[in-house]
Amino acid sequence: MFRYILKRILIMIPTFLMVAIVIFCIVNIIPGDPAAIAKGNDSVGDINLIRERMGLNRSFLERLGDWFIHMLQGDLGDSYFLGRSVLDTIKARIPVTLSLATSSLIVAVIVGIPLGILAALKPNSILDTSIMGISLIGVSTPEFFLGLILMFVFALNFKWFPSSGYTPITEDFVKWARHMVLPAMAFGLGQSAYIARLMRSSMLEIMNQDYIVTARAKGQSEIMIVLKHALKNAFLPILTAIGMIYALLLGGAFITESLFRIPGAGALIISSIRKFDFPVVQGALLFVAAAILIVNLVIDILYTFVDPRVRFETKK
């Protein structure tokens, strides 16, 4: 077990380093001159001097090497325009994106799993067909459209929740929750539809297994069969899906952030791309990618706890 986890962490390191290089390469071939933008604010400045100050006059490989070495030391450089280090800029934004993605995941799980189970209990019944129909609509609805509908109904008409903005959870929990309800629903409900579809098919597969038939033959009630025998095994594929969805939520948060004006890492990436603030784009992308790699790692490790087969396979 320990060896498996160690191996898994060791595999992650080269992947992370390659991701870092790919990020640097993509960001640095974006056509656009940050120095020209900086010069716009500085009418007497010489563009070559600005370029030199930004380190843009060096070759691509030199810059890559320099950035890479500094990154390994935990230094992501300074923002071109914000007058702060990239790390400080991102530090303020990451918890915001994490709290949005996590709340959305909670919505997705607590809505999706029960719906999937309900649908699977009576396959092809009216209940099943309607749950699956609704979840297909859910999968097909873009989160920003759902967000706009929720905003229209619950913020503008009923005025139950604020339509935009963000309060840190550490500052005021109630305010944070009120700000988070609509974005988390907009972002999470679509994913809950996906979880429901997956949960249903996983449950259906389990419910036809021999041991379930045996439990039925022994006269155990349907609820007990689901709770005691089916759920645990049906949950396995869902665990992987939850990991994937969390990664998707972290990487796709920028759309919801932009709609609800939440100052997260995704919104930072968008505004920095527009300004050609490359160090910030690189840093923020790196953080999101690292968060996703860690999520995948945690899911893989969790899997060894729930599914002993994985442990045995690695021993072979």
Added chain:
Amino acid sequence: MKSKKNFLKRCSKNYSMMIGVIVLFIILIVVLSVPIFSHTDPNKINYESMLQSPSVTHIMGTDSFGRDLFTRVATGGRISIAIGLEVMLGTTVLGVLIALLAGYNDKFDMIVMRLMDVMMSFPSLLLAIALTAVFSNSIEGVSIALTIAYVPRTVRILRSSILTLREETYVEAAQAIGVKPITILFKHILPGTLPVLIVQETFLFAYAILAEAGISFVGVGVQPPDASWGNILSDATTLLHEAPWTVMFPGLAIMLTVLALNLIGDGLREVLDPKRLKGNAND
């Protein structure tokens, strides 16, 4: 011939898939015909008819510049659907080539799959945004960016299908009688991957439409004056309170198109299920 007939017969019996086909067909007709037959210019500003609610003259109402929303949604749909199609075709061609080469050469396979792993460990939407900045946020730029962001999915699925097919007896038989590896790949293995490929690409068409709408919605995708469903919706966000129809119609257009494609994808998966096809794999 027989299998083609069987396939169409099975498709026509799959009602939800047929609903998807009909909805998509209607959307395509509207999107293709309105910009040709309509006399209204989708970009014509008319301050006298600003923010009119849906009526007989403007069936979807007008926006804050008095532009007819119906013509704009139809014109925008052309761009959104065209991007979806381009991404679908791009990922198919690139995906097939990469996956076949990977199936042909083990060294190439190792290098390419590592690269695909790296790309997959990166959120595809963020990758697409960064790439859109690289290739310019024109329609072609967005298509190329999304193609690159989504191609690893096609490669992965195709590759695993190719690896399974490589072990089949008919492939071994072809190898034994000395058929060239490249011929085996194209003539014997590629046709076997078609069911998987068709289903995957139908869903990818839907993803691409959603992704384009998403990145245009945040303002880094297709730029005005080109209208796409994403940027029409983005323009409308500030009008949510006073003119909710400006949000509803483009939003519904995206939703219905993606829903139709998902219905078709689900249906195709059922119809093309290899377990069901096994019986007549050779006809």
